[in-house]
Amino acid sequence: MxxxxxxxxxxxxxxxxxxxxxxxxxxxxxxxxxxxxxxxxxxxxxxxxxxxxxxxxxxxxxxxxxxxxxxxTALDRLLEDRRREARETVERYEEIVDTLSEELGSAGPVEEEFWTAAVGEEGTIDLLLERLAAADEEIVVVADNRTPQFDLGRVGDAVTERLEAAVERGVDVSVLMTPTVVAELPESVGERYRSRLSDHSSFAVRTTEDLDGTFNLIDGVEIVLQVSNPLRPGEAFAAIDLKDHAFVDDVHEAFRPRWEDAEPLSF
CATH class of the missing domain: 1.10.10.10 (Winged helix-like DNA-binding domain superfamily/Winged helix DNA-binding domain)
Structure with a gap:
């Protein structure tokens, strides 16, 4: 009450x-x-x-x-007071986050090999979005026809939003997909690409049929692999996040010729 x-x-x-x-x-x-x-x-x-x-x-x-x-009148005044306090609280937390971002970011990345995993659709999406947000230099997105199925309307928009934010902070983004995957993306993703990303020099999308696997390379040292459910192929099951320089270098080398042979996307 x-x-x-x-x-x-x-x-x-x-x-x-x-x-x-x-x-x-x-x-x-x-x-x-x-x-x-x-x-x-x-x-x-x-x-x-x-x-x-x-x-x-x-x-x-x-x-x-x-x-x-x-x-x-009294309730309106109380409500406005609470709104003002809430704004002040948010501003204070934002200042704290800015200060801590500088402080904690100055520690530099840990270079040791490391891996983690997330199971289930929600956990998989959260892990992917987290790692995209952590990129400092480069993101490579590769999606073949066997991409684990998500709610592409929600996930496609969320991923595109993260990629746009990455471009705005100076990250180079390369997206390689099969034509089938492109056709399945929601119109909202295509509209964001056309209106806000297609002319950006740090963002490029190409298509090719010569793909095998769905993954994301982060800063040349980290890979996020999407795994389908072995009992229900095509359904998202898990994501594995692996930080291993040698393995990521091998994947990057395999990616490069496919990218060079691929066709620029035209929505």
Whole structure:
């Protein structure tokens, strides 16, 4: 059940405001009695909610009287206060992230061989998007006809968004697909490519039938391999993220002639 405390008021503040709505203009002493807020606290509570413009006071009267601001106005003011606090909180966290990004990024990458895996469609997608976002220099995307099946509308847009962000931070992106995969992409992906990526010198897409496997090369040292479900071929099962210079070099060498022989994409 909704409560004024959900909008930032304390128990005493909520009680005093509700009581004023019921009693109409009244003194602090009468309000303390009607609201069961101790007399030793009533002036602090009234001062707090008056500072939030939830009550008005009649200073000329003796003793001083207080009246509640109309509920619609009071709730709008409380909501705006919470919005302002939320914006300030987000800005503070963004500043923290910026500072930590510089601090943690200065440590440099770990060069040892490493591998990890994610199982299931959601985990596979999350791992792929994470590694695309981590690229600093180069991304190579290769997708053949046996690409594990995802919701291409959602995943295609998310991957394209990551690739666009990579290009904007100076990463070279090469995408190699079969014509069949291109035909299955949603129109939203094609529209983003035409309007925002096709003329960018750091982004290139080519097509060829001579492909075997679906993977992503990151910065020439890391590969994300997509694995189909062995029990239901074509269905996404897992992704393996492997950091191995020698293996990635071999894959890159195999990719290069296929890229050179491929045709530039025309949507």
């Amino acid at each position: 909704a409560n004024l405390r959900d909008l930032g008021l304390s128990e005493y503040e909520s009680r005093v405001y509700r009581t004023l709505l019921r009693t109409g203009p009244t003194t602090a002493k009468e309000l303390s009695r009607a609201s069961d807020v101790p007399m030793g606290r009533i002036y602090d509570v009234l001062g707090s909610i008056e500072g939030d413009d939830l009550v008005r006071s009649q200073a000329a009267s003796r003793p001083k009287k207080y009246a509640a601001v109309e509920p619609e």
